[in-house]
Amino acid sequence: MLRRLLCTVLLLPTLLCSAASAAEKIVVATNPEWPPMEFLDDEKRIIGYDIDMMNAIAAEVGLETEFRMTAWDGIFAGIAAGNYDVIASAVTITPERQKAFAFSVPYYDVRQIVVLRKGDSAANFEALKGRVIGGQIGTTGIFVAQKSGVDMTIREYDSVGLAMQDLINSRIDAVICDSPVALYYANQKEGFADHLSVAFRTEATESFGFVVQKNRKDLVERLNKGIEAVRAKGIEAELIRKWMGD
Amino acid sequence: MRDNEENSLPAGVAPEGKIEVPAGGLVLPDSEKGSLVNAWSLSLVGAVVVLTVLCTVWPDPYLEILCFVPEGLLVTFEVTILSIICAIPLGLITGLGRLSHNRVINLIASTYVEVIRGIPLLVQIFYIYYALAKFLQVSGLTSAVIAISFCYGAYMGEVFRAGIMAIPKGQTEASRSLGFNKVQTMVLVVLPQALRTIVPPVGNECIAMLKDTSLVSVMAMPDLMQYGRSFAAKSYLYFETYTIIALIYLIITLLLSKAVSILESRLNYYDKRK
Known part of the structure; x- marks a missing residue:
């Protein structure tokens, strides 16, 4: 009992510290089986349009990203449970999904x-x-x-x-x-x-958006600001050329 | 070497010749305790009540989910029944092979058990469906039945072996001295007696098989689990969907375990008269 108490007391500062530094860091879930939007390269790094786009946006608004590989089946359950902050995985904005989650402004259109x-x-x-x-x-x-x-x-x-x-x-x-x-x-x-x-x-046509928990309006605004900046600077056009080849 | 093997009982067999329920399997209901309040009836009544209450109080979405999945249940049963039909003979042959004095047959059966037991069922399903597709292509249903019956054939082989070994050697000796040949001894004397110890664990394996069919959804087989995943993926109602799916699996396995225990008590008819 005493030992457990001691452990908790010792661990508490570490936990608090990690919580404080996490303020600027967001965990991004992605299902890297959707090339060229997100997939694994030969060295098992997650690459793709969404990854570059997310990193560019994060850099614009002063966020640090940590990508987490997630199975597609259950990726939405994970954000509902708060396991990560954002889904950047070619998610189409649909009315059904909007009922359950918050979306950034559309960042890419597909059919x-x-x-x-x-x-x-x-x-x-x-x-x-x-x-x-x-x-x-x-x-x-x-x-x-x-x-x-x-x-x-x-x-x-x-x-x-x-x-x-x-x-x-x-x-x-x-x-x-x-x-x-x-x-x-x-x-x-x-x-x-x-x-x-x-x-x-x-x-x-369908539009992709970044998915955020319903109550994180602040994060949605931040991402939107980032998307705007990435567009204004011509980074988006560059990424489209890089990944889509047109 | 061979004597050694015969003297040491395989895992799962207590010295009295009763086969213990393997870890992870369902505890079979004990029909001899006639009380209405036991773990089995409590679980079944609980599951049915929860399912009924959920579907009547919140028909949207619970009843909707319940109405969405029956087709998947048919596929689950289809895969289970076909796998059982293939796995039991395979298990019997493997069990006999493992007991064979012919070194070649013994080696083949033992290698089969060792290899299959060492590979997870999910990997076997992927292997048969996606990896072997390079050489020969079989449908989803066939792959599922092959994978599951091969896997459980190996498990059941050990059950059959244990059951046969639990029959005292005197039975074989008596039968041989009365002029029965080896095959007659096995079929007419040893197997009928072994059946009583074999049936409960084989029943258990069949129930486990039904639960493991949920793995076939990885090859896009529309079984119960796949229908549930499909519904959850569309509606984002993960809690509600998987609650219903879990309850359906639970009710089916509880009913099956009851069936196995009834079968077991019928087979123990002579034990009770003692």
């Missing part, structure tokens, strides 16, 4: 793209009737496929990479995901680009 094997073709969801479409669980691609009302079998994978792999292996007929990711797999990624081609993209 949904359906990818097929080379030699296969489809112009819209109707053409995929009765076929199997895959995607990453809990992503807007899956929601768009579900809302299309077309009778397709929808398979929800833990990561988009596994869905792409199954597409190449002919276990499924199509994969739906955000346009940068689809283009990365269909045009760039070694081992995939030779086998895949873009079939069509959806009309509606």
Whole structure:
């Protein structure tokens, strides 16, 4: 008992210190399975558009970032529980998500793209009737496929990479995901680009935002200020050139 | 070497020949204690009451979740039943192989058990579905059944081995001296007796199997767990969704464990008359 008390007394200053220095540091959750937005390089570092963007924003408003690898399935539960301060992981702003979390201003616009094997073709969801479409669980691609009302079998994978792999292996007929990711797999990624081609993209655009806990309005404002500054300085355009190639 | 193996009882077998419930398995309800208030009925009534209250008091979202998942439950049952059908014969063959005096058969069975026991089921599922896809492609259901029955076949092999070894050697000797050959001795004398000690732990393994089918959601198999994850990912209601999923799994496993205990008491018919 005495020992435990002693431990607590000794640990208390350390805890307080770490809390004080954490004021300027934010923990950013990301699911590095969504290239080129966020993924791991050969040396297992997290890289990508979102990472560079977040770092640029943080530098503008005097924050320090610590990135944490998180599984996509559960990334929202983690922010609700307060395990990290921000999600920077290509999160589309949707009304449902806005009900549960706070978002920064939009920082990047995408559409949904359906990818097929080379030699296969489809112009819209109707053409995929009765076929199997895959995607990453809990992503807007899956929601768009579900809302299309077309009778397709929808398979929800833990990561988009596994869905792409199954597409190449002919276990499924199509994969739906955000346009940068689809283009990365269909045009760039070694081992995939030779086998895949873009079939069509959806009309509606979606916007990515950084996710923050509902009650952290201060942090949202700070991020918004940072996004504005990054845009004004032309850093954003530079990052788009670097990661999207256009 | 061989004598040594026969003298030392495998793990899980108490000297009296009763097989202990493996750690991590469910405690089988003891049907001999006829009292209404026991851990089993308390858990079942508790789970059913909580589920009913949640769904009637807050139909949105609890009832909505409950109505969303039944299709997943069918897939869970499908995978479980097919896996049980494959795993039990595999376990029996492995158990007999492990007891075989033929060195080659013994070595094959033992190696199979050692290898499979040393690899987590989740890794096996990934391996069969994603890694082996390079050479041969099997559907999600087939991969799931292969992975689970291979894994549990190895576990059950040990249960069968333990059960057979628990039968006193005199039984075999008596049977052989009456002119039965080895196969007849095993099938007509040893196995029927071993069954009584084997059934409860095998039942336990089957229940564990049902719970482990939740792992197949990693290959986008639409089982109960996958439906739950899908709902949670859409609605962001993690607490509510996984509460319902946990309750459904709990109610099913409780009912199954009751079935196993009834089966066990039927098999112990002669013990009770003593």
